[in-house]
Amino acid sequence: MGESRDVAIAPTPQLIVGLGNPGAKYDRTRHNVGFMLVDELARSWQINLADHKKFQGIFGEGTGPHRDKIRLLKPQTYMNLSGQSIRAVVDWYKLSPESVLVVYDDMDLPLGRLRLRLSGSPGGHNGMKSIISHLGTQNFPRLRIGIGKPKTVAPEDKDTVSHVLGQFSKAETEILTEVLRLCEAAIALSLQQSTEKAMSLYNNRIAGI
Secondary structure, rough: OOOHHHHHHOOOOOEEEEOOOOOOHEEEEEEHHHHHHHHHHHHHOOOEEEEEOOOEEEEEEOOOOOOEEEEEEEOOOHHHHHHHHHHHHHHHHHOHHEEEEEEEEEEOOOOOHHHHOOOOOOOOOHHHHHHHHOOOOOOEEEEOOOOOOOOOOOHHHHHHHHHOOOOOOOHHHHHHHHHHHHEEEEEEEHOOOOOOHHHHHHHHOOOOO
């Protein structure tokens, strides 16, 4: 029975990483929803986050809803170098890549949706490209939070940049608040039962409806 579990069930996350860019100018922007979720988890689980030079990030360690140790990380390397920070934590604690859950924004998902997966390609996300390169695999779970696409008919590069680095409107913030609650519930279930279970219950949920 133990052997079949190892084959069928992914490892319980031991490190949860939220992606974003450091600095006040990027605070609460669409590209920083990963940071926002880690902040929410830290508040909910009463984990103190502090600057950690060795890990090049804001880091905290405590107890998750599953009563086991959990670590939270917000890389401060800028998005396209996120893998450096994560690799430092993975090496220090001797974690497997499969036990790292990465949270980040996704323009291909509408606002209000989330998508939990056990592996996958970077999908054009520079942070994920860096992480896959530094971990040497794309076989680690990730939670994508939808931020939607720019409203322009034919988005150019500059439209995409201004969209992901833009702030949420008041109406969008209300939906975001709800989807972050869904994300927290999905992660808690992933820790308490399994990531597969969380996927089955939350990947079709829509906040704001």
